[in-house]
Amino acid sequence: MSNKMHLKVFRGDNSGGELRDYQVEVDEGMVVLDVVHRLQATQAPDLSCRWNCKAGKCGSCSAEVNGKPRLMCMMRMDLFKPDEIITIQPLQAFPIVRDLVTDVSWNFEVNKKIPPFKPKPKNPDGTWRMMQYEVDRVQEFRKCLECYLCQNVCHVLRNHGKHDVFFGPRFMVRLAGLEMHPLDDADRVKLMREAAGIGYCNITKCCTEVCPEDIRITDNAIIPLKERVADRYYDPLAMLFRAIRGKNR
Amino acid sequence: MAFTTPAMRHRLGETTRRDGWWINPAAMALTFLVFVVYAAWAAIQSKYYTYGPPGAEHYTYISPFYSPPFQEYFPKVAAFKFFPAFWVVWLPIAFRLTCYYGRKAYYRSIMLSPSACSVGKGAGRGYNGESALPWILNNLHRYFLYLIVVLVIFHWFHFFQAFNFDGRFGMGVGSLVIAADTILLSLYVASCHSVRHLIGGSVDCFSCARAGEARLKAWEGVSWLNQYHNLFFWASLITVGFADLYIRLCAMSIWTDVRFF
Ligand code: SF4
Ligand code: SF4
Ligand code: FES
Ligand code: FES
Numbered sequence: 001m002s003n004k005m006h007l008k009v010f011r012g013d014n015s016g017g018e019l020r021d022y023q024v025e026v027d028e029g030m031v032v033l034d035v036v037h038r039l040q041a042t043q044a045p046d047l048s049c050r051w052n053c054k055a056g057k058c059g060s061c062s063a064e065v066n067g068k069p070r071l072m073c074m075m076r077m078d079l080f081k082p083d084e085i086i087t088i089q090p091l092q093a094f095p096i097v098r099d100l101v102t103d104v105s106w107n108f109e110v111n112k113k114i115p116p117f118k119p120k121p122k123n124p125d126g127t128w129r130m131m132q133y134e135v136d137r138v139q140e141f142r143k144c145l146e147c148y149l150c151q152n153v154c155h156v157l158r159n160h161g162k163h164d165v166f167f168g169p170r171f172m173v174r175l176a177g178l179e180m181h182p183l184d185d186a187d188r189v190k191l192m193r194e195a196a197g198i199g200y201c202n203i204t205k206c207c208t209e210v211c212p213e214d215i216r217i218t219d220n221a222i223i224p225l226k227e228r229v230a231d232r233y234y235d236p237l238a239m240l241f242r243a244i245r246g247k248n249r
Numbered sequence: 250m251a252f253t254t255p256a257m258r259h260r261l262g263e264t265t266r267r268d269g270w271w272i273n274p275a276a277m278a279l280t281f282l283v284f285v286v287y288a289a290w291a292a293i294q295s296k297y298y299t300y301g302p303p304g305a306e307h308y309t310y311i312s313p314f315y316s317p318p319f320q321e322y323f324p325k326v327a328a329f330k331f332f333p334a335f336w337v338v339w340l341p342i343a344f345r346l347t348c349y350y351g352r353k354a355y356y357r358s359i360m361l362s363p364s365a366c367s368v369g370k371g372a373g374r375g376y377n378g379e380s381a382l383p384w385i386l387n388n389l390h391r392y393f394l395y396l397i398v399v400l401v402i403f404h405w406f407h408f409f410q411a412f413n414f415d416g417r418f419g420m421g422v423g424s425l426v427i428a429a430d431t432i433l434l435s436l437y438v439a440s441c442h443s444v445r446h447l448i449g450g451s452v453d454c455f456s457c458a459r460a461g462e463a464r465l466k467a468w469e470g471v472s473w474l475n476q477y478h479n480l481f482f483w484a485s486l487i488t489v490g491f492a493d494l495y496i497r498l499c500a501m502s503i504w505t506d507v508r509f510f
Contacts, residue, residue: 067266199380206366234388
């Protein structure tokens, strides 16, 4: 079984571009990335796209297919009706380098601003010990591929360009994984409120909707971190309590 | 490193999505509208909010909009007689407005911020979200939580009262309506994100914390309920409105409460 399908693919760069129409032969079992590759091989040799693993693990092939942020290698063509028009665009929250390729290097800069894991002092017997049930919670956050689909869909970055004041959901996930770690000793609450700008997130959950690893970003990472920020900065009773106990934690 | 993103050029509602992305926010906005109009009307009425079998000394059902009935408990305080519902409803309103799920629902459906994912907003850099007034006040959610627990206790009190027909145990359709409201409100509150945090979410090292094991178990339970927090939000919103409507219709003799026994 094979049939021609109607594609609209973005061609251009950050200064502008257009959705160009193509008819591409689609075979059974193909994913969107395969069709983009076939388009490259047969009609548009100058089409730029980024990919690496074709297994949904490297996070390189992020794009927007019919407006939905997806990994192109994990989106099967049989999701579409044979006569459906398929629109493929690059991520919309980062500068476009060319065609389907965007410059996501801002994310790497943000990552450097997060203090890494800092282990607690060792136990008296010279070991560190933690229980599986304590790390279960942070293991969810370790699944992140850094596909940046969540960064792309987050309206704070995407529609308001708040890249200077907000780290975005992917880095809330990283912060949560560090902050909730049973053996971590660093304190990132001030960072979360200030440089990371957690207050900019209005918990509308688009990041959760698009995460290909099904990380429950808003419920399990962002809201718990917002609660920790509230503990420290927005809870007069807790502040009083801490002052009386004379401790900071 | 400020840059202009391609999406910053999108007009309000502009998208290449081809699904019915607007259905969900539109349905939520409509539900809010119906509820707000009805609740405001019902709260102003100040009558027909209790119902009991004919000739009974004490009522059996009381509208959740009027519970706790301060005017009944403190008959000497004249202020409580003046729009009695207003002494009650501000609290659930504040609780729901600061609820993490409630916030999502009205940011999306009323403020269109955003109306749906990857749909244009037609707005520039002037956005502060919850980092500035007024929305930064949503961080006070836990205080309304503490207060709403008191309200939930009253709801349970009225739950038992709804099976007490002038001193005799009985059950009518209204008893079930009140039971549904009480149970769903309790589930809504129990699945709250702040409950989840306070009960155990704030702990990093359960094996070092005091009562760590118990807190872990409690956190796991609340986390499970929390997955359905959105459902409980809507279900309890609808049942609380319906409970008032049902009792009101019975009290106005427009509808007759069916007694099972
Ligand atoms: S929940 Fe917050 S971080 Fe996630 S997309 Fe929405 S605003 Fe962005
Ligand atoms: S959290 Fe999910 S959506 Fe965001 S970068 Fe990681 S895998 Fe991608
Ligand atoms: S190519 Fe690696 S995730 Fe798609
Ligand atoms: S988060 Fe919804 S009630 Fe607390």
